[in-house]
Amino acid sequence: MEALRVISEDHRNLWRIAATIDIVADEMESGSKVDPAFFTSIFDYIEHFMDACHHTKEDDYLFPALRLRSEEAGAILDRLQAEHRNGPEILKSLRQQLAETAAGKLGNAEFAAALRTYTQSLKSHIRTEEKDAMPLAREVLTADDWADIDRAFLDSDDPMFGEKANAEFRELFHRVASLAPESIGLGAQSAGELQPGAAKGVGEVLLSVSGLESCYGRIKALKGIDFEVRRGETVALVGANGAGKTTLLRTLSGVQPMSAGSIRFAGEDISKLRSDMRMRNGICQSPEGRQVFGPLSIEDNLRLGAYTQPKGQVADDMEKVFSMFPILKEKRNLPAGTLSGGQQQMLAIGRALMGRPKLLLLDEPSMGLAPLLVQEVFNVVRTLKAQGMTIILAEQNAFAALAIADRGYVLETGTITLSGTGQELISNEQVRAAYLGM
Numbered sequence: 001m002e003a004l005r006v007i008s009e010d011h012r013n014l015w016r017i018a019a020t021i022d023i024v025a026d027e028m029e030s031g032s033k034v035d036p037a038f039f040t041s042i043f044d045y046i047e048h049f050m051d052a053c054h055h056t057k058e059d060d061y062l063f064p065a066l067r068l069r070s071e072e073a074g075a076i077l078d079r080l081q082a083e084h085r086n087g088p089e090i091l092k093s094l095r096q097q098l099a100e101t102a103a104g105k106l107g108n109a110e111f112a113a114a115l116r117t118y119t120q121s122l123k124s125h126i127r128t129e130e131k132d133a134m135p136l137a138r139e140v141l142t143a144d145d146w147a148d149i150d151r152a153f154l155d156s157d158d159p160m161f162g163e164k165a166n167a168e169f170r171e172l173f174h175r176v177a178s179l180a181p182e183s184i185g186l187g188a189q190s191a192g193e194l195q196p197g198a199a200k201g202v203g204e205v206l207l208s209v210s211g212l213e214s215c216y217g218r219i220k221a222l223k224g225i226d227f228e229v230r231r232g233e234t235v236a237l238v239g240a241n242g243a244g245k246t247t248l249l250r251t252l253s254g255v256q257p258m259s260a261g262s263i264r265f266a267g268e269d270i271s272k273l274r275s276d277m278r279m280r281n282g283i284c285q286s287p288e289g290r291q292v293f294g295p296l297s298i299e300d301n302l303r304l305g306a307y308t309q310p311k312g313q314v315a316d317d318m319e320k321v322f323s324m325f326p327i328l329k330e331k332r333n334l335p336a337g338t339l340s341g342g343q344q345q346m347l348a349i350g351r352a353l354m355g356r357p358k359l360l361l362l363d364e365p366s367m368g369l370a371p372l373l374v375q376e377v378f379n380v381v382r383t384l385k386a387q388g389m390t391i392i393l394a395e396q397n398a399f400a401a402l403a404i405a406d407r408g409y410v411l412e413t414g415t416i417t418l419s420g421t422g423q424e425l426i427s428n429e430q431v432r433a434a435y436l437g438m
């Protein structure tokens, strides 16, 4: 039933897009200007992601099997598939109306109304799939059916389902997030590139932690942690507020003292190294709550991330960060405090990248962001992963973190209670009940 997980993940992304369109429609009605580039990026995303890929997957693989196994599926699927067929035509008409609005021939309010009709039908379509079609599929499809369907959905070389296609969708989503108004997106005028790169795969053990303890006064916040991270892995660290995620990351980067245990990094015991030496060795952290230096310019914030690095490489590295996050380049001379929350998060990640990390520690990068940006942050993490970066991702947003992680650890009051691959943990009943609200 992996296919259903893929479909649900698609739905979550589409729902975020629908919610974003609704917000922008509200803003248009209260007089804000229509940005054709932003809407074009949304329509492109819908066309490539939903019409050409998501619907095709369902129409070619899932729905035919469902029709064979269930009489009652016919009525539901007739409606859903009629909507699939109409999708491209509706999108064409929205593009037309966008052009007319931009040319002043159609009022903002009328365009906003057309957008709302569209998002309502999109949401209703997703609801019917989630509430009717998918439960039915779970009930009636056989193990053999699933084997066939899942094979198609999980083929990573497939031009429609594979990693390359996914990287292209991420790029399109990135454009949407970049062009969205600053209240809900990055608010840049130009979208940068999240280059997919070539994943190098998982290598030897890079970090290995054993018996790690850390205290605040007499309170033990970490009670003997054992875990490891291999080169090229993305490891999620999930757990409720207060579980000890931040303490663990800070203990790794050396800004929080440890009281027992050992940390080995790249074959060396670094337990006694100061934090700046650990950073020089390549352990770089994007802290919880971003912690950018508000009065300093964006450029100076980025330079601080490179203070352990040779001066000669800083300008080039900064350009690399700017190519990922063009909004930072546009505002490079402004105080970081003037950035929106999402922009500050990108700055915090960019600052960590300036230290040329071998191990990147990300502490709750999605905290407090608008839904569109939550997804965008995870896309950034995916891109870094695809470039071969080794990452520890601490998140309360357990589902999204586990969905992109190779492996994960569940932390509860200073103790690791579960570990496994990202997918194992997502399917684990205990994890679903405690962290995924399912």
Ligand SMILES: Nc1ncnc2c1ncn2[C@@H]1O[C@H](COP(=O)(O)OP(=O)(O)O)[C@@H](O)[C@H]1O
Binding pocket: 216, 219, 221, 239, 240, 241, 242, 243, 244, 245, 246, 247, 248
């Ligand atoms: N500066 C501090 N002083 C005292 N206790 C702290 C401090 N920071 C965190 N704690 C405690 O340590 C535990 C772990 O916190 P933290 O690492 O921030 O968890 P998480 O990041 O998972 O939310 C919590 O019980 C928290 O109250």
Ligand SMILES: [Mg+2]
Binding pocket: 245, 246, 247, 288, 363, 364
């Ligand atoms: Mg924390």
